Amino acid sequence: MRRYLFILVVILYSALLKAEVLKVRLNSSLSSLHIAIKKSHAGDTIWVEAGSYKEPPLLIEHPLTIIGIDYPVIENTKREEIFTIESDSVNIIGLQLQNVDVNYVNDFAAIKVNKQEGCKFENNHILNSFFGIMLKNSSTCIIRNNYIKRNPTEEEDEMSTGNAIHLWYCRDMLIEKNETRNHRDGIYLEFVDRSIVRENLVVDNIRYGLHFMFSDHDQYIANTFRSNGAGVAVMFSKYIIMKNNHFEYNWGSSSYGLLLKDITDSEIIRNYFNTNTTGIYMEGSNRIKIFENIFNQNGWALKIYGSSNENQFSRNNFLNNSFELSVFGRSTTNKYDGNYWSLYTGYDLDKNGIGDVPYRPVKLFSRIIGKIPSSSILMRSLLIDIINFAEKVSPVLTPDYLMDHQPSKKPFVYD
Amino acid sequence: MFKIFKYSFFDLIRSTWSLVYLLFFLVITSAILYMSGDLTKAIISMMNVILMLIPLVSTVFGAIYLYNSREFAELLLAQPIKRKSFFLGQYLGLSISLTVSFLIGVGLPFIFWGVIGSKYLSNFLVLMGVGLLLGFIFSLLSYWVALRFENRIKGFGFALFIWLFMSVIYDGIFLLILIWFESYPTENLAIILTLFNPIDLGRVLIMLFLDTSALMGYTGAVFYKFFGALNGILISSMTLFLWIIIPVFFLVRYANKKDF
Amino acid sequence: MIEILNLQKSYGKNLILKDISLSLERGRIISILGPNGSGKTTLIKSILGLVVPQIGDIRFDGESILGKWEYRKKIAYLPQIARFPENLKIKELLNLIKDIREQNADDNYLIQFFGLEKEMNKALRNLSGGTRQKVNMLIAFMFDSPVIILDEPTVGLDPVAITRLKELLEREKDKDKLILFTTHIMSLVEEISDEIIFLLEGEIYFKGSVEELNQLNGSGNLEKAITNLMEKRNV
Numbered sequence: 001m002r003r004y005l006f007i008l009v010v011i012l013y014s015a016l017l018k019a020e021v022l023k024v025r026l027n028s029s030l031s032s033l034h035i036a037i038k039k040s041h042a043g044d045t046i047w048v049e050a051g052s053y054k055e056p057p058l059l060i061e062h063p064l065t066i067i068g069i070d071y072p073v074i075e076n077t078k079r080e081e082i083f084t085i086e087s088d089s090v091n092i093i094g095l096q097l098q099n100v101d102v103n104y105v106n107d108f109a110a111i112k113v114n115k116q117e118g119c120k121f122e123n124n125h126i127l128n129s130f131f132g133i134m135l136k137n138s139s140t141c142i143i144r145n146n147y148i149k150r151n152p153t154e155e156e157d158e159m160s161t162g163n164a165i166h167l168w169y170c171r172d173m174l175i176e177k178n179e180t181r182n183h184r185d186g187i188y189l190e191f192v193d194r195s196i197v198r199e200n201l202v203v204d205n206i207r208y209g210l211h212f213m214f215s216d217h218d219q220y221i222a223n224t225f226r227s228n229g230a231g232v233a234v235m236f237s238k239y240i241i242m243k244n245n246h247f248e249y250n251w252g253s254s255s256y257g258l259l260l261k262d263i264t265d266s267e268i269i270r271n272y273f274n275t276n277t278t279g280i281y282m283e284g285s286n287r288i289k290i291f292e293n294i295f296n297q298n299g300w301a302l303k304i305y306g307s308s309n310e311n312q313f314s315r316n317n318f319l320n321n322s323f324e325l326s327v328f329g330r331s332t333t334n335k336y337d338g339n340y341w342s343l344y345t346g347y348d349l350d351k352n353g354i355g356d357v358p359y360r361p362v363k364l365f366s367r368i369i370g371k372i373p374s375s376s377i378l379m380r381s382l383l384i385d386i387i388n389f390a391e392k393v394s395p396v397l398t399p400d401y402l403m404d405h406q407p408s409k410k411p412f413v414y415d
Numbered sequence: 416m417f418k419i420f421k422y423s424f425f426d427l428i429r430s431t432w433s434l435v436y437l438l439f440f441l442v443i444t445s446a447i448l449y450m451s452g453d454l455t456k457a458i459i460s461m462m463n464v465i466l467m468l469i470p471l472v473s474t475v476f477g478a479i480y481l482y483n484s485r486e487f488a489e490l491l492l493a494q495p496i497k498r499k500s501f502f503l504g505q506y507l508g509l510s511i512s513l514t515v516s517f518l519i520g521v522g523l524p525f526i527f528w529g530v531i532g533s534k535y536l537s538n539f540l541v542l543m544g545v546g547l548l549l550g551f552i553f554s555l556l557s558y559w560v561a562l563r564f565e566n567r568i569k570g571f572g573f574a575l576f577i578w579l580f581m582s583v584i585y586d587g588i589f590l591l592i593l594i595w596f597e598s599y600p601t602e603n604l605a606i607i608l609t610l611f612n613p614i615d616l617g618r619v620l621i622m623l624f625l626d627t628s629a630l631m632g633y634t635g636a637v638f639y640k641f642f643g644a645l646n647g648i649l650i651s652s653m654t655l656f657l658w659i660i661i662p663v664f665f666l667v668r669y670a671n672k673k674d675f
Numbered sequence: 676m677i678e679i680l681n682l683q684k685s686y687g688k689n690l691i692l693k694d695i696s697l698s699l700e701r702g703r704i705i706s707i708l709g710p711n712g713s714g715k716t717t718l719i720k721s722i723l724g725l726v727v728p729q730i731g732d733i734r735f736d737g738e739s740i741l742g743k744w745e746y747r748k749k750i751a752y753l754p755q756i757a758r759f760p761e762n763l764k765i766k767e768l769l770n771l772i773k774d775i776r777e778q779n780a781d782d783n784y785l786i787q788f789f790g791l792e793k794e795m796n797k798a799l800r801n802l803s804g805g806t807r808q809k810v811n812m813l814i815a816f817m818f819d820s821p822v823i824i825l826d827e828p829t830v831g832l833d834p835v836a837i838t839r840l841k842e843l844l845e846r847e848k849d850k851d852k853l854i855l856f857t858t859h860i861m862s863l864v865e866e867i868s869d870e871i872i873f874l875l876e877g878e879i880y881f882k883g884s885v886e887e888l889n890q891l892n893g894s895g896n897l898e899k900a901i902t903n904l905m906e907k908r909n910v
Contacts, residue, residue, distance in 0.1 A: 368590070374605040375593050377638060380459070381618060382467060383586035422771045426760035486758040490814070493723045493752040494775045497744050671742075674686070675725040 003094070003123070007067060019043040024072075026051040033058060033066070033074060040064055042087075048072040048095065060085045068094035071125060075099050081108040082129075091120040100129040102160050109134040109162070113141070121146060131162035132183065140172045150182040158207055163188040167195075175200060185211040186228065193217050202226070208233045209250075220245060231256035231276060240266035250276045257298065260285045267291070270414060273298055279321070282308050291315050292414050300326055300366070309333045317411045318342060318361070325361040325402070328370055332401045336361065340408040348409045359407035362398045364391040419491070419504025420511075423484075427512035432476060436513065440520020448528050454535040455625065457528075458542055461521060462621045465546045466614055469517065470553040471578045477509055477557025478574040482567045489675050502558070502670045503663070510554040514547055521546065541624045545617035552613050552658045553578075558666050562673055585612050602637040610654045620651055676701050676822065676853055677722060682731035684717055691717045692728070693877040701821065704844060704854040706864045708901065709874035715857040716755075718874065719824050722855075723752055748776065751820040755827040757811035761800035765791065765810055768799065772814050780817040788839065789813055804831055812836075816843055823847060825856035829863060841867060861898045873904060880904065 022036045024046060030036055034055045036046045042062035050070035054077045064087070072095060076082050079101040083092060090113075097110040109131035113119055119141040125148075126132045132148040135141060148164040164180035166188045167173060173195040179202075180186040186202035189195070189212035198221040202209040209225035210232040212218070217239045224246040225232050231250035234240065240263060247257035257276035258268075263285045271293045273279035279298040280290070283305040294317045295301035301321040302313070306329025316339045318324050324341055327334075338354075346357035365384045369376045378384055391397060427433055447460045481488075484505075491501055522543065530539045556577055564570035589608050593601050609615045623642050641647040679697040683690070691714045699705060707715045720726040722733060724740055724747065732739050735746040759768055773780050786792055789809040794802065802810070808831050815823065829837055844854060844867055858864060864871065865885055873881035873888075881888060881904060885897060892900040 372593050372597055372601070374601040375590055377605045377609055377619060378586055378590060378615075380463065380622060381586050381615065382582045383590065386583065418771065418774045422760065422763065422767070425767070426762045429762040483758075484760060486754065486756045487760055489725060490752065490754050491775070492725055493747065493750070493754070494772065495744055495747040496775050672727055674727060675720065 019045065022046045023049065024053075025049040026053075037064065037066075048074075055082070057081060058083050060087055060090050062087050063089035065091040066093065066095065067091075068096070068124075071096040073098060081106070081110075081112060083111045085111065085113040085116060085119065088116050089118045090116070091122070092124060093120070094123045096125040096127065097129065098125075098127040100131070102130050102162075104159070107131055107134065107162060107166075109166070112136075113138050117141070120144070126164075127151075129162075131166055132164040132180065134163075134166040134168075135170055135173070136168045138167075138170050138173075141170070141174070143173070143175045143178060145177045146179075148178065148180045148183065152182045152204075158184055161206055163211075164202075164205070167192045171195065174198075179203075180205065182206070185209070186225070187211070189213075189215045189218070191215060195219075196221070198222050200224070202228065205229065210234070212237060216240070219243070224248070225250070225257075227251075230254060231259060231278075233259040233261070234263055235259075235261040237262075238264045238266065242266070242268045243270055245271045246274070247271060247276060247279070248274045252277060256281045259283075260288070263288060268293060272296070273301070278303050281305075282311070284308060286310055288312070289314075292412065293317075295319065295321055295324075297321060299323065302326070303328075304331065304334065305329060306331065311335070314338045315412050316340070319411065323363060323366045326366045326370055327362060327402055332399075334401075336402070336404045338406045338408065339404055340411045341404065342411075344404075344407045344409075346407065346409075353409050355407040355409050357407075359404040360392070360395055360398050360402060361404060362402045363388050364397055367397070416500040416504040416507075419496070419501050420507045421504075423505045423508025424512050427480065427508060428515065433512055433516050436472060436476075437516040437520045440517060441524060444521045444524040448524055454525075454528065454530060454533060455538070457525075458535065458538050458621075459625060462542060462618065462625075465517075465521070465542065465549070466618050467582060469513075469546050469549045470581060470614060473510070473513055473550050473553035474557045474560065474574040474578050475571065476513070477554040478560045478570055480509060481557060481561035482570065485561075492675055498670050499667050502666060506555065506558060506663075506666070509557075510551045513554060514550045517546055517550060518543065538621070538624050541621055545621055548655045548659075549613060549617055552655070552662075553581075555659060555662045555666065559662065559669075562666070562669060581612055581614050586615065589615070606638065606641050610651070613655055613658050616651055616654060676736060678734040678737075679718075679722075680732045680734070682718075682721060682728050682733065684714075684721060684726060684728045691877050692721070695731070695877070695879060697872070697879065697882075699853055699855065701853050702848070702851045703869045704848055704856070704867050705870045705872060706868040707855065707857045707872045707874060708859075708864065709880075710905065712876075713874040714877045715874055716826060719826060719855060719857060723747065723750065723824060748778065749820055750822045750824060751815045751818055753811060753815035753823070753825040753828055755830060757804075757807040757831075759799040759807065759810070761798065763799055764796050765799065765802075766795045768810070769814070769817070772817075776818060778818050781819065782813065782817045785813050785817050788843075805833060805836065808832055809836065812840065812843070816847070819850075820852075822853045822855070825854070827858055828856055829858060829860050837863075861901065865897045873901070875905070 022030060022040055022044060024030050024033050024036045033048055033053055037058060037060060040046060045065040048068045050072050052073040054075050056077055074082055074095050074097050079099050081100060082097050092111060100108050100110055110126045110129040111121055111133045113135040115137040117139050121133055122144045124146045126146060127149055128151050133143055143165060161184040163185040164183040165175060165178060169191045171193045173192060175187060175197045176199050178200045181204050183205050184207050186205040186209045187197060192215040194217045196219045200223045202223060203226045205228045207229050209228035213235045215237050219241045222244040227249045232247060250257055255277045257273040257279045259281045261283045265287045268288060268290045269292055273293060274296045275298060277299045279295045279301040281303045284307045286309045288311045290313045292315045296319045298321045300323045301318050302325045304327045308331050311334045313336045318339060318341045320342055324343060341359055341361055344355060344359045346355035346359060348355050364387055443464060444461060448457045451457045451460060492498060525539055530536055557574055560570045560574045564573060593605060609619050619642060623639055642651060677699040679695055682692050682695040684692040709715050717726055721728050740746050769782055791809060794806060828840055848854060870884055871888055872879060888900050892903045
């Protein structure tokens with residue numbers, strides 16, 4: 001319904017501008033999208049009716065709206081790039097774009113945009129494409145509600161797959177409600193500022209669900225990143241807000257819920273880290289507020305490497321993780337006060353909800369593993385239980401600054 | 416041999432001990448399944464129980480049983496029977512009766528919980544297989560204790576020591592060795608040391624099948640490459656069987672020379 | 676029937692049997708006497724193959740028994756302590772022994788003889804010590820073995836049972852068997868044994884009939900004769 005209303009608005013709008021409406025339909029006088037684009041003028045709308053269209057490269061050089069009715073299937077005759085957009089204000093809506101083959105020379109995409117503004121790609125199905133939607137040097141675009149999926153093959157690797165949504169040197173972008181599967185990275189951002197990524201579902205991608213670098217002032221809200229090869233990796237960025245995201249089932253020897261490398265002055269709030277090998281892996285990251293997150297059943301909830309300073313962990317729930325915290329190097333300025341740790345067994349005599357005994361989330365064995373990786377073969381042995389217990393009773397080896405001085409007796413409930 | 420097996424099996428399976436052992440497994444398995452509500456977690460928890468309890472019960476209970484049946488053993492050995500047949504038969508009776516209690520006690524609740532049709536079946540079978548082999552290995556060690564020490568108190572203490580050694584002290588030495596060679600790659604050394612202790616080997620096999628290897632990072636991948644590959648599985652199984660065959664060989668040799 | 680040649684056995688440094696040679700023949704009841712630690716039990720256990728001697732040989736019907744087991748088909752054994760698997764019934768126990776020996780057993784007669792008919796389906800752990808001794812005897816006597824070896828057979832028996840035991844022994848002796856037993860009860864020795872072997876510190880100190888022993892010591896009482904024997908030794 002909303003879609004038709006939108007189409008109506010577009011029609012009225014174009015009528016006002018005296019813009020034309022072209023209809024593409026199989027077995028009619030206008031049966032090729034390629035010709036329709038050539039015939040069209042700036043501001044026109046092209047309607048594409050259902051059917052299967054084999055097209056030569058579609059180059060768009062003036063503002064244009066292309067709307068598919070019942071997902072017409074568009075394919076490049078050489079199985080190469082489908083849309084190349086070199087104009088502002090191009091909208092592509094409701095198409096099924098498919099079969100862009102792997103190419104080791106050109107990064108072919110279903111939709112590629114270079115140096116433009118105000119574009120909108122909405123409700124498209126992009127199937128079996130090398131890259132899905134790729135934007136370079138662009139701004140104020142909306143990528144919404146697209147379904148981008150490759151057919152997984154046996155022998156795929158990082159080289160033979162491209163990213164589903166790939167942005168490079170962009171700003172003020174909105175990426176929302178997309179679903180991406182089986183690509184190299186689900187969402188890849190490099191030098192992308194002031195953008196919002198929200199409510200996307202990113203599943204089963206080969207490398208990272210979300211991968212961004214050198215991208216500042218961005219917000220990531222309510223996305224789900226599930227079962228991606230190496231989870232989510234974010235690097236060399238500042239002023240990032242990550243809120244209400246789910247990081248789940250990223251399981252493998254080099255897999256992370258969220259890998260932070262050189263991220264500063266950011267907030268990670270109310271995310272849910274469930275069943276990842278490592279919930280958050282942090283390296284060279286400073287002044288990050290990690291509040292009110294849930295870490296459930298991860299191998300390691302937190303792994304913190306050297307030169308990470310002044311980070312705050314508070315009001316988080318740590319539930320049933322094999323290891324809660326591992327710290328490598330000597331960062332003494334991180335604060336772990338006021339969390340709930342399900343492995344905490346202290347008492348609360350004054351009944352104020354805060355345990356009277358500080359909690360040490362770093363287990364001795366996790367430190368041993370850090371130093372001598374092959375000792376991990378002793379995991380879950382009786383000896384390790386005894387060592388951990390002894391260290392808990394009389395801590396001599398874990399330093400004092402790795403303590404929660406106000407451990408909560410009950411899990412936090414966030415509204 | 417079969418006659419002796421039959422009598423000792425039926426003697427043991429009707430003992431209060433077997434019943435207690437069976438009930439213990441039934442209760443603890445059901446409790447763990449009920450509380451975790453999740454087959455993987457239950458298998459991990461049962462792994463800890465099995466790795467600790469089966470060696471302990473098999474050695475200590477085995478030694479007690481052998482001491483108690485000492486006089487009867489004398490009577491039977493004075494009958495026209497080969498010593499080898501007697502000891503192998505009695506050993507099978509002991510280990511199989513313990514194993515039956517374990518298989519039923521742990522198996523029934525898991526089957527009731529629907530492990531058969533689930534994707535965790537192979538994990539569960541590895542768990543049961545490890546428990547089974549540990550039972551056979553450690554009841555064999557109890558023979559060594561009971562034949563070696565005439566004094567029951569000493570023998571009982573030694574059985575406990577064997578258990579303690581295999582479940583804790585060995586790993587302590589293991590860890591010290593790894594620390595000692597800290598600056599070298601010790602993955603292969605760790606694999607070899609694991610092969611020499613059936614409890615460690617059992618634990619690592621269960622863990623790798625449960626996909627916990629991911630927790631071990633790069634080294635986990637090395638271990639998985641060894642233990643997860645066909646060769647590794649063959650070597651591990653062979654080692655566990657050697658843990659039975661070699662002691663059986665020595666048991667028979669020792670039993671032939673022993674005075675009763 | 677049984678020949679013992681230069682038998683030596685030690686446990687560690689403790690020499691239990693020092694160079695024992697003996698020949699034991701059918702149709703006789705032979706008692707082995709001696710103080711505690713003199714090697715009585717070790718000697719009979721060597722014959723049964725329970726103890727493996729270091730030096731010497733034991734021949735049964737002319738063949739060495741070392742490392743053999745078939746010869747034990749011809750030996751019945753009554754151990755000193757009767758302890759059985761707790762959870763078996765008497766019936767199952769008898770079947771087990773019959774199964775192992777694969778010989779014809781005269782168990783029905785003996786069950787009646789000992790009055791065990793009603794106990795056959797009871798688990799062994801529920802039996803009294805006396806009943807267990809009866810079961811013990813039942814196992815030893817139910818096969819028609821040419822040799823019967825008894826280790827302290829009267830321990831734990833009530834007078835009635837002792838009488839039964841004597842009856843059994845007399846009956847078996849008449850079948851031209853070799854009966855070998857150790858005991859401390861001199862009256863039993865006097866009453867039934869044809870021959871005495873007196874062991875002291877691992878050596879045969881005396882071998883002969885009761886009369887010979889009495890004559891040797893010039894006393895009419897076996898108990899006294901034995902005491903004399905031991906005192907002389909100590910002098």
